Amino acid sequence: MTATAAAPSPSRPEDVLRLNAVCPYYTMFPLDFPLQQLAARPDATRVLDPFCGRGTTLYAARLAELPSVGIDINPVAAAIAQAKLVQVTPGAVVRLARQVLDGGMRGEVPEGDFWQWCFERQTLRELVALREALLGMTTSTAAMLRAVLLGILHGPRNKNLPSYLSNQMPRTYASKPAYAVKFWKKSDMEPVRVPTLEVIERRAKRLLDAAPLAHGGRVYLGDSVETLGGLRQKFDLVVTSPPYYGMRTYVADQWLRSWFLGGPPEVLYGTHGQIARQPNQEAFIQALAEVWGATARRCHQGARLAIRFGALPSARTDPEQMLLASVREAKAGWVVKEVRQAGTPPKRTRQAEQFGKAGSAIDEIDLIAELIGLPH
Ligand SMILES: C[S@@+](CC[C@H](N)C(=O)[O-])C[C@H]1O[C@@H](n2cnc3c(N)ncnc32)[C@H](O)[C@@H]1O
Structure with a gap:
């Protein structure tokens, strides 16, 4: 199968x-988004995402049967992305968890x-034991667990x-401790015992039973x-999305997951090498240029x-510019071939007002460029 076979997700079996x-x-x-880029470059042999986040580009490359490289400065992102590249059975994941x-x-x-x-006492002890054991492990099974x-x-x-x-917590981000405790106390929500191994087993089976070959x-x-x-x-296809201008909460919002990966048991404020740490637009543009x-x-x-980019309305910037x-x-x-509103037809073929620019939460665009002439 080639990259052209990587049809957009609606035509793929969900599992x-x-x-x-x-x-x-x-x-x-x-x-x-990365599947469409792969389809546009059926001759691609290796794919890169220099801001890989949770590794969506890497998973698209896997579906297209191509190797890929991802880079991210956030340990949570890198740990999730790593799982997109490994080949393990649900049984191996459960065995490792049981052994620990x-x-x-x-x-x-x-x-x-x-x-x-946040956690029932025994559940927390199990979680801590798994955290401790996984800190030094570098195998594929450990990456998946x-x-x-x-x-x-x-x-x-x-x-x-x-x-x-x-x-009770959101799954996308971890609430700040004081807020969460207040909520649980007010709602009279004591933590209940959750059997860690059973949840791991159910989840691993669900995720891996039909996983495509790595x-x-x-x-x-x-x-x-x-x-x-x-x-x-060397790469012939790059699909990526840098942090959107004005967004600085990647690390703090993932503080509980950061703790699990070896971080401190408290909210991590600060910028931790994030490119969005730049003090102003000019510095941010320069950092992206690098x-x-x-x-x-x-x-x-x-x-x-192929770059997807946007800006928070509060940042008052034009992401395209x-x-x-x-x-x-x-x-x-790099020669720019096209800039389009994300998920819509090319910009020049549309009427600006159709896109409800002012009303959308985040104004997102896709930029496509081609490397003409090698850099010195
Ligand atoms: C918009 S997110 C990428 C999301 C990704 N497309 C996905 O589907 O998950 C941008 C990523 O860039 C990472 N990042 C920020 N500064 C970086 C840097 N200096 N080097 C590498 N990665 C960086 C952030 O940690 C974040 O995960």
């Missing part, structure tokens, strides 16, 4: 796509109101079989410019670059 939903992540793009839990309850259980209210656990760590409480280990690749945890500088491979430059140096002549300026500033040989 093949399940692994892509192992864990939610802030501002992930829909699988259709049978090995005894190691690890320091965090103290305090939040932890007492880690991502499964990130996905079941917090979410709504079910009436029937539990799907999440926590007390086709290789790697996820790097780090800054994209630095990491790209150390890569040897990424497009470093990307070009790892691409073959004629490579396709910012993105165009960053590609121009890169002076890396």
Whole structure:
């Protein structure tokens, strides 16, 4: 099968796509976007996403039977993305979890109101033991178990079989401790015992029973410019989405998942190398330009670059102008072929008012460029 066979998701059996939903992540793009880019480049042999987030591009490449490389500076993103590339059975994931839990309850259980209210005591001990064991493990099975656990760590409480280990919480982001404790106390919601192994088993089966064959690749945890500088491979398709201008909460919103990966048991404020940390638009454009430059140096002549980008309305910026300026500033040989409103026909063929620009929460565009002339 070639990349052209990677039809958009509606025509695929739903269960093949399940692994892509192992864990939610802030501002992930829909699988259709990278699938469409793969279909537009049926000759692509290796795919890159220098801001890979939860690895949607990598999963699309897997569906198209291509190897891919993803880079992200957020450990939560990198851990989820890694699971998109590995080939393991649900049985192997469950065996590893059972082995850890049978090995005894190691690890320091965090103290305090939040932890007492968020997880039932035994469930928390199991979670801590799994956290501790997974910290040093680098196998494919460990990568998958880690991502499964990130996905079941917090979410709504079910009436029937539990799907999440926590007390009532959103699944996409972790509430701040003081707010969460206040809510649980006010709603009289004591945490209930959730059998960790059973939830892992159900989730692993659901995600992996029909997972497509893996086709290789790697996820790097780090800054994209630095990491790209150390890569040897070359790419002919890049599909990516940098943080939207004005969005600075990637790390703080994932604080509980960050703790599970070895972080401190409290909310992580700060920017942690995020490209959106730049103090103003000019600096942000320059930082993006460096990424497009470093990307070009790892691409073959004629490579396709597809970027989805947007801005929060509160940022009061024009994402199209910012993105165009960053590609121009890169002076890396990228020639812009098209800019379109995300998920709609090319911009020049539409009437601006059809898109309800002012009303939409986030104004998103897709930019397509081609590498003409290699950078020096
Ligand atoms: C819009 S999200 C990408 C979402 C992705 N398309 C998905 O479907 O999940 C942007 C990502 O860029 C990452 N990022 C920010 N600054 C970075 C940097 N300097 N190097 C690498 N990744 C960075 C963020 O951690 C975030 O995961």
